[in-house]
Amino acid sequence: MKPVLKIFFLYLLSVSFASGSGDVAGLADWAKSDLQTARENFSKAESARGSERKKLSAELSALGEKLASLQKRIDELEQLKRKAENTGRLLQYKESRAKEMAYALSAFAGSDDIPGSLSNFSSFAEKIMARETSKILSPELPQKCDVSDLRGDILSGESFRVGAFRYFVSGDRAGFLSADSVLYGEDWGRDIRNFFEGKSDAIPADLSGGELYKRERSGGGIASDFARGGVWMWPIAFFGLISLGVCVLKAFSFSRLRRAPDGTVKRICTALDSGDEGRALKLSESLGEPYSDMLSELIKSRGLGQATLEELSYEYMLRAGDRLFSKLSILSVSASVSPLFGLLGTVTGIIKTFGDLSTYGAEQARAISAGISEALITTEYGLVVAIPAFVAHVLFSRRAKAIISDMEKIASGFLGALEK
Numbered sequence: 001m002k003p004v005l006k007i008f009f010l011y012l013l014s015v016s017f018a019s020g021s022g023d024v025a026g027l028a029d030w031a032k033s034d035l036q037t038a039r040e041n042f043s044k045a046e047s048a049r050g051s052e053r054k055k056l057s058a059e060l061s062a063l064g065e066k067l068a069s070l071q072k073r074i075d076e077l078e079q080l081k082r083k084a085e086n087t088g089r090l091l092q093y094k095e096s097r098a099k100e101m102a103y104a105l106s107a108f109a110g111s112d113d114i115p116g117s118l119s120n121f122s123s124f125a126e127k128i129m130a131r132e133t134s135k136i137l138s139p140e141l142p143q144k145c146d147v148s149d150l151r152g153d154i155l156s157g158e159s160f161r162v163g164a165f166r167y168f169v170s171g172d173r174a175g176f177l178s179a180d181s182v183l184y185g186e187d188w189g190r191d192i193r194n195f196f197e198g199k200s201d202a203i204p205a206d207l208s209g210g211e212l213y214k215r216e217r218s219g220g221g222i223a224s225d226f227a228r229g230g231v232w233m234w235p236i237a238f239f240g241l242i243s244l245g246v247c248v249l250k251a252f253s254f255s256r257l258r259r260a261p262d263g264t265v266k267r268i269c270t271a272l273d274s275g276d277e278g279r280a281l282k283l284s285e286s287l288g289e290p291y292s293d294m295l296s297e298l299i300k301s302r303g304l305g306q307a308t309l310e311e312l313s314y315e316y317m318l319r320a321g322d323r324l325f326s327k328l329s330i331l332s333v334s335a336s337v338s339p340l341f342g343l344l345g346t347v348t349g350i351i352k353t354f355g356d357l358s359t360y361g362a363e364q365a366r367a368i369s370a371g372i373s374e375a376l377i378t379t380e381y382g383l384v385v386a387i388p389a390f391v392a393h394v395l396f397s398r399r400a401k402a403i404i405s406d407m408e409k410i411a412s413g414f415l416g417a418l419e420k
Helices: 002-109 118-137 188-196 211-216 222-229 235-253 264-273 278-284 292-299 304-324 328-360 362-375 377-419
Strands: 140-148 154-162 165-170 173-177
Touching: 118 235, 140 362, 154 173, 154 188, 173 188, 173 362, 222 362, 222 377, 235 328, 235 377, 278 292, 292 304, 292 377, 328 362, 328 377
Parallel strands: none
Antiparallel strands: 140 154, 154 165, 165 173
């Protein structure tokens, strides 16, 4: 029974397999067809997505360019905004400066017609300049006045103006007039007087812009500088005079002294060895001061001991040193003290000048600078005294030391020859 069942079972299995194989083949064909359709759909979707990506990339690039262009435009607008702000501030500054200049011009010209804005300032300035130019170009008739000269003396006479230049004529003096009514340029006085008296149609003009006046005022000579320097010029002048006197005396004194020639001591010792003391004394006297006195005394005292002769020569050298170095300390003191007095005068003048500054204000700057220039005169003259005094002290000291050194050599040579 069992084999029959097995065979039957196998038969059924084969039949079912045979019938199922046809279904499987159909399923495979359907799957392949569906897979092919899916692949085609995927390829179309991938192609569509690539096209969409390219389109989006192009749009994004265009948007980036637009954004860069907008940013550049924003930067340009920011720059224009800053320029507009700077222009506004500059315009406000020019408006304020125009008003200040308008006030200054109105004060100068005696006008109350002050412009309210920058646009009206140009016509206002032209009107003022035309008015003042007409004043300058129209000559001013002579009128009585009192002026001062460069020394400060008061002169009475007549002043007149031709163009922008003012002149003064009084008695035998004539010249230009400065803005502060000081007479200068008297070298052209004859031409100015001839024009004033109608003898000539030509008149000189000071085209130096004030330099001629400054040069004449600052070049008034030592007396003028001494007067402007103040009280501290007196001690500087004192040290200068005594230094000059000492220099003259010492120069005369040293001009009479000669350096000792070489070989003189040897010739004196040779004369002494031969017993000719008179010839030795005559040779020593031929050397002149201060060598002759020392050598003559050493020759006369050569019989004394060596220590005594050394003390004797040292004593003569001390005497000669006192004479040679006498009064040189005056030069040293003058060279040291004169610049200090000059500095003291300058400091005093500057203190006074700044006192005037606090009193009169910064508008007097030109007068204040002139005051400082005058204050520096003391320093200038202090150095003028100190530098020659210092140089003279050095030269005279070196000459004195050289003479003392020669005396030491002569004494040493003579004493050394005596020992032998």
